[in-house]
Amino acid sequence: MELDKSFDPHSIESCWYPFWEKEGLFKARNQSNTSPYSILLPPPNVTGTLHMGHAFQHTLMDALIRYHRMQGDNTLWQAGTDHAGIATQIVVERQLESQGLDRRTLGRDSFLEKVWQWKEHSGSTITRQMRRMGSSCDWERERFTMDEGLSKAVNEVFVRLYQQGLIYRGKRLVNWDPVLQTAVSDLEVISEEEQGFLWHIRYPIVNQPGQFLVVATTRPETLFGDMAVAVNPQDDRYQSLIGQYLALPLTDKHIPIIADDYVDSNFGTGCVKITPAHDFNDYQVGLRHQLIPINIFTKEAKLNEHVPTEFQGLDRFVARQKVLEQLESQGLLAESKKHTLMVPRGDRTRSVIEPMLSDQWFVKMEGFAQQALELVSSGQIRFIPENWTNTYNHWLTNIQDWCISRQLWWGHRIPAWYDENGNVFVAHSEAEAQSLAANKKLKQDDDVLDTWFSSALWPFSTLGWPDKTKELDTYLPTNVLVTGFDIIFFWVARMIMMTNHFTGKIPFQEVYITGLVRDAHGQKMSKSKGNILDPIDLIDGIDLESLVHKRTSNLMDPKQAKTIEKATRNEFPKGIQSFGTDALRFTFASLATHGRDIKFDLQRCEGYRNFCNKIWNATRYVLMNLPDHESTFEITPRTFGLIDRWMLSRLNQAIKEVREGFDTYRFDMASRSIYQLVWDEYCDWYVELAKTSLGSTDQDIQYATRYTLIHTLETILRLTHPLMPFITEELWQKIAPLMNRHDKSIMVAPYPEFTITQFDDQADKEISLLKELVNACRTLRSEMNLSxxxxxxxxxxxxxxxxxxxxxxxxxxxxxxxxxxxxxxxxxxxxxxxxxxxxxxxxxxxxxxxxxxxxxxxxxxxxxxxxxxxxxxxxxxxxxxxxxxxxxxxxxxxxxxxxxxxxxxxxxxxxxxxx
Known part of the structure; x- marks a missing residue:
């Protein structure tokens, strides 16, 4: 049986993935007579493309699914994408801007039509790329967070939580993006260290002419929203002033001096202005002291009607300069110092986030959090590595009510309607709301739900809830969630809460937290650093000029672009060679060490591309050394020689190690055992040893060796398949018939089992001695310069x-x-x-x-x-x-x-x- 001389990953990959899909090998069988094994794909944004983090995690998930599928488990890898409210709306709005259009001019319905058109046109990019990575998801069950079934689940959850008193509408402080003009989650806020100023402002003490409290602030423009100045109750400097009043500069208002432990006496002057409507810490202080917050900003972050007339309508940063000028002219600006501070910016718009008091919808979290903590503390849900349990517990024990409303048009519209008097009617539909309102004229809430709200329902909404389905009974709870540490609170915890509340089950039994994929120098990959690697480029290869263009084309700063271009040319003078999917996947697996971020080095990819070549060439050798009359090995040899017994023993040991690696999420250990077995034991030693046996005049010795060559190789291919699916399928199709295996694909062939009786200590000892003797001979030859x-x-x-x-x-x-x-x-x-x-x-x-x-x-x-x-x-x-x-x-x-x-x-x- 012939095999091409060289390994060409592209021809193999383009052949086998369509075959697997056409044959329906990814489908969940939903059988009751086999053990279910299911994994949820964390739904990537429909706007997105496959990045290294995706490719890494998807490799691990696919390896687990393939491993369990080969064990005969009833597997489901549930695929789908997230509508990504903010990200998607931004993309479509920018497209409209390039055409001279604006969403507000179009109107809500026309704008949403544009979004759906864009989604249908471009939304499947990441799923196409996942196929390139060999991901064996059940694509027939692919879901989208705004498809009809999931929208039904979202509405049902909102209505039930509202009826249970767990959802409410209230005026609270939120992260406000003035460019998007919506509340955003903490995850969408990036706090960065920047250079600013700390201004010391004199607040006159009422009825004490010439006396002041000096307040240090980084945001003088918010003083119009000050409701108090706070000092530490233990600060002796200000004990006599607690309870007295200050004249708020530039206004005719008086505000109290209050005492609160929140104040750090050693920072600034030990006096802190309290602006409850525009600072999260101040908001909590305000609640403790019954201060009434006043919002001084518009949605665009301009000063509103609650400030003096001369400041109204000014942008907050323009207003800052004018406030400082006025303070200085009145002798109230005591000092300004350079100061390093953390500035919160929107991750998409880069605008400075404004804490804003606004009417929003919230979920009460206290009860949810307590239950979620108990499910982990009781061991029903386990984090791997275990130390992430501490992070989970910390976040949930410091939880605030969840703001679930967003001031967007793209997303699940909140199922709430208002009459002319502002009364709210929450219902599954407008008709139901009309019935509740006794047919009054109603208007639906303009807001949509936070994307994380629908994502929190992912474990059960994708399985048909709120209907009672066989899939819910079979695949919930799922076995493991593979995800990153950054969304333990935003997604993992909320899935635990919602799934348990609505189904009485846990969403997953284990949570495997992976490290972050960094570049070879340990730096986080980002567009601004110009060190991003595209997994598809690693699979297909990319020339230098294309790589430079890819890394610099979207950068606004020419100097930054030039720096990145120079670094790219130095690092990749010949571009990036093609490694193929299998080599990339094996690289990811080999780097998947518990508790560590991943330094991704292309030399590892190159090494594992060579590994693929090694397997390919070993298979060619085996096939070339089969006599024409020996087409199958149906009969197990009566006796095996020493080298055969050793090889079978080593194979058995490797099977044990690889299975342990998969079972404990030690993909690095599994890949290491496979590599050592194939390269060190099988290719470098057994194949060479076998050449002597194949030349023997004893037909039994020849047959036993050929059998061991074929059997070991076929087993290695099945052992390796979860990590390197394409090359193993190609080679197995050539080898399997020789071992009388007739499965349609290696995907559904049985995964190798280890047997304690196949360990052969005596053979291991003898071959270990042989290796030492051979190595000694080779050393002697080398030192004596023998040809x-x-x-x-x-x-x-x-x-x-x-x-x-x-x-x-x-x-x-x-x-x-x-x-x-x-x-x-x-x-x-x-x-x-x-x-x-x-x-x-x-x-x-x-x-x-x-x-x-x-x-x-x-x-x-x-x-x-x-x-x-x-x-x-x-x-x-x-x-x-x-x-x-x-x-x-x-x-x-x-x-x-x-x-x-x-x-x-x-x-x-x-x-x-x-x-």
Whole structure:
């Protein structure tokens, strides 16, 4: 059976993924006679493209799904995308701007038509890219957070929570983006360190002419919203002033001096202006002291009617300068200092976020949070690594009510209607609301729900809730959620809350938190740094000019673009070569270490591309060495030779290690075991050893070796398939018929099982000795500068009973003309090079340079002496001897004995050479 000479990943990938989909191999079977195994795909934004974080996490999810599918489990990888309210609306609004259009001019209905058109045209980009990564989702069950079924679930949840008194409308402080003119979540706010100023402002004390409290602030433009000045109750400087009043600068208002532990006496002047409508901490202080907040900003972050006339309509930063000028002219600006501060900016608009008091819809979180904490503390839900439980607990024990309304047009519109008197009617539909309102004239709430609201329902809304479906019974709870630490609170916790509240179940049994994919230098990947890698570029390759254009084309700052271009040209002078999907996936798996971010180095990709070539070439060798008459291996050999028993034992050990890796989410350990098995054991040793057996005149030995070659290779392909699906499918289709396997695809072939009876300690020991002897021979040849063509005799002293079983293999791999067993006197009376391996002495029978040989032996003695000193030091350490396991101490003693014996033998050899 022929196989192409070279491995071409693109031709393979383009062939097999369509085959898998056409054959329906990704479909969930929803069978009751098999164990369910399900994973939720964290729904990527419909606006998005596949980035390295996606590709990394999707690789791990797909590996788990394929692993369990091959075990016969009833698997479901639930796919879908999120409507991404803000992100999507921004994209479409920018498109309209380029056409000279505005959403407000179009009107809500026409604008939403444009959004849906765009979604249908461009919204499936990321799912197409996921297919390139080999993701085996059940695409027939793909959902969208605004499709009909999920919209029904969203409405049902909102109505029920409202009826249960868990959703309410109120005036609260929220993150306000003045450009988008909507509330945004904390996750959409990026706080960055920037250079600003700390201004010290004099607030006159009422009825004390010439007396002031000096207040330090970074935001003088908000003083019109000040409702008090606070000091620490333990601050002796201000004890006598607590309860008195201050004249609010630039106004005719008086505000009280209050005492609150929130104030840090050591910061600034120890006096803090309290602006409850525009600062989250101040808002809490205001609640404690019954201060009435006053909002001084419009939706555009301009000063409104609650400020003096001359400031009304000014942008907040323009107003800041005018306030400072007025304060200085009145002698109220005491000082200004440069000050480093954290500035909150919208992640999409980069505008400074304004804490804003506004009417919003909220979910009461206290009860939800308590239940969510208990589900984790009781062990029903487990975080991996476990330390993320602390993060989860911290967030939930400091929770605030959840603002779920957004001032957007794209999203799930809030199912609430108002009559002319402002009375609210929450209902599933307008008709139902009309019925509740006794057919009064109603207007629906203009706001939409936070995207995280619909995402919180993902575990059960995708399975058909609120209807009772077989999928809900079968696949909920899912087995594991694979996600990042940054959305533990925003998404993970809320899914736990909502799923438990509405279904009585947990959404998932385990939460596997992955690290962040960083560049090779440990830097976070970002467009502004110009260090982003596109996983599709790693699969297909990209030339330098295209890569430079990709990294710089959207940058507004020419200087920044130039810097990034230079860095890109230095790092990738020839662009990025094509690695193929399998090499990329195996790289991700090998880097998936618990609790660590990932430094992504392209050299790893290159190494695993070579690994793919290694598997390909090994398969070609095996197929080429099959006789024409031997088309299948239906009969297991009656006996196996030493090398066959060793290979089968090593294969069995690797199966155990890889399965443990998958079961414990140690993808790095699983990939390492596969790599060592394939490259080190099978290709570098067994295939080479097999060449001797295949040349044997004994037909039974030949058959056993060919069987082991085929069986091991076929098993390796099934073992590796979850991580490298394409190459394993291609090769397995060639190999499987030889082992009488007739599954349609490797995807549904059984995953290898390990068997305790297949461990062969004796074979492992003998082959370990053979390896040491071969390596010693190779070292001797290298040090003596022998050509590979020069086959020389090996003289060996030791217990020859252990060597007969592999003497032919030793001669083949050591490039020896023969192996001669001699007594020690023969080696004692020669000046030839000698190597010591355990109880054996080895000598290549050639003429040598005596001085060079003495020098070589002395170097070996020096190395062994270092090891002897280390072992003696360890054994003289009473702490080690007393605390280490007995077997570890005994092992160290054996090593010391062996090293000392080798030094003795080598020293004798040196003495003999000097005679």
């Amino acid at each position: 590979p063509k020069d086959r020389v005799p090996l003289l060996i002293v030791g217990n020859t009973d252990n060597l007969h079983s592999f003497a032919d293999h030793l001669a083949h791999l050591g490039k020896l003309s023969e192996v001669q067993y001699v007594d020690s006197q023969v080696l004692d009376n020669t000046t030839a090079p000698v190597a010591v391996v355990g109880d054996y002495k080895l000598m290549l029978k050639v003429e040598i340079d005596v001085d060079a040989e003495i020098q070589r032996l002395n170097k070996q003695i020096e190395k062994l002496t270092i090891e002897i000193n280390k072992a003696r030091q360890k054994l003289s350490n009473t702490s080690f001897v007393d605390k280490a396991p007995v077997e570890v101490v005994n092992q160290e003693k054996e090593r010391l004995t062996q090293f000392e014996k080798q030094v003795t033998d080598l020293t004798v050899q040196v003495s003999r050479l000097k005679q």
